[in-house]
Amino acid sequence: MNQMLTRKRRLKLESDTGWGYVFIAVALIAFSLFTAYPVINAFVISLQEYRPLGSTYVGLENFKESFTDTLFWKAVKNTVVYTLLTVPANIFISFLIAILIIPFKKRTQTIFKAVYYLPAVASGVALAVVWLWIFDPLKSGIANQIVAFFGMSNQNWLGSSATAMFSLVLMSWLSSHGTAIIIYLAALLGIDNSYYEAAEIDGATFLQKLWYIVVPFLKPTTLFLLVTGLIGSFQVFQNAYLMTGGGPDHATTMVGLLIFNNAFTYFEFGKAAAQSLVLAAIIAVISFAQFKFMGKDIEY
């Protein structure tokens, strides 16, 4: 009897289906433990007034509170503004740099790739310290010395509502392009030379080649960077937390920072979980819309 069972199991494993399950098991277990379980648990917590020694069920109260909280909507607005100002501009900057790098020899390309990717491997906290130094509010600050060169007065970069958001946006514009540049370079190398040769025979200019060959071929890459960039931007937390703390007067409070404050400053884990689920829903809707309207003629 035992022998028959072992034989059966062996047969099952020897079939493609059995091995298939074994291969995906690791990823499936990791996904269940570190993605599915936290999401389900977040949903459960969002329906509770969470207390370490015993939570109480409050239904949709946390969602209701969030939707009627003016600070939550201000944080959503700030996040949308930050996203609109950074994501498209960053994609354009990365594209531009990739176009400038591609004519170089492979070795030079590698040097540029490494240089641009360097901030991605550096600690975010260390980068924030450097930027805090750049945005020093006194005359000795680098940013203030630059604006003084153009005859402008001293700016309280991170301490004024007029410039705090711009400072965070500027920080994003001038850093963290490494991943997008590498992805664009890989996509550019994938375009067959025959297209450029044909265009040259037809007398196409550099800009025409860029517009009629490069841009259409890079559309899937651009969509990918747009979707992932938007997801990352909506979850932005670190820079606002380290650079401005959300101030002044909540001018740079993003949803991610608000969720963090609710969870770890006020210990309102239920409200934080509810807001994180709302944020996830917003991201899902926007990502779906992007695929729906921009991904029509894209095949993967």
Place this chain on the structure above:
Amino acid sequence: MQYFQLGDGQYGLPAYMAIHSIGGNRQFLEEAGIDWRSVQQNGWTYDEFREAIKAGVVKDASGETTRYGFVFATAGVTSKDYLSIMAKSAGLPEYFDENLKFTYTSKNFLGLLEAIREMIDDGSMPKELSSIDAGKRWNMFLTGQTMITGKGLASFENSARLNNEKIQANDGSAVADSIEAEYIALPVPTFNGADYVPTTVVDGYIALRGKKEPTEQHIHNIALAMHYLSSGSIAANYSNELFLSPITESARNAEVLEEYPRNEDNLKADQAMMDKAVAARTDIPTELAAEAIKIETEVIVPKLQALLADEITPQEMYDAVKAAAVKSFGEDGVVVD
């Protein structure tokens, strides 16, 4: 012991005490005609302080300020310190009065906010104050860009002394562009005619429990461990290293491994400030305290940053805090004067 009590429950043991004060550069204080020894012992009112920091401002030939009278760290979380340290001596020693009514709705709060704005408008504090963080304000002190800095701790005397020694020894690790500066501990001024109440920090060890009920033996062992860490030579040595005052008599009497030179006047000033320390409140329910922290984080600190950046008036900040307090505690839960 009250700093580690909630109601009748003792949840921890205190180890050391420190006063959050302000500190000045002795040479600059004297150049500005400030009798700092008298201030150390007798304190000063806001009006006296305001005139003193005005006198401490130095401008260059083009009219640009090269030295401010007073700089306090207010960027990010430190803005909470600035307001609360000043509020203690502005008739607002706690968020709640003895009737558990929220106090920052009183006119004393408005008076304090007006004073905070005045010091910037006078030019005694930088207009970029809202972006000055803890590191920057200390750097400004060591580089002679301010006469007085805050917040101040007793250990700053040692930090300044160590930097002075590096400058004298021509050591490259001295703070860039720093000057020799003797740190003088000073009390914060009093506002609205209120009494001086120092911000007293008492740190120690607390015990946390899990869902499972701890046994008597376990509680006993935890208490023994906390007692060991917060008394005797252990507490004496780490308090000594950090220029803090140990709480327990055994720690105060214990020998320390290394003696550090201290300014006698500062020692007396610290003692004078500590003598004014008030006992911790143990009657404020956690729900009220949590709501106050929420108002502090969501309204008081952001509005203070806006006030410092000259984006709102003291009255607008006062109104915003009052509205939030009434929303949280009701009309009857706030002080009205």
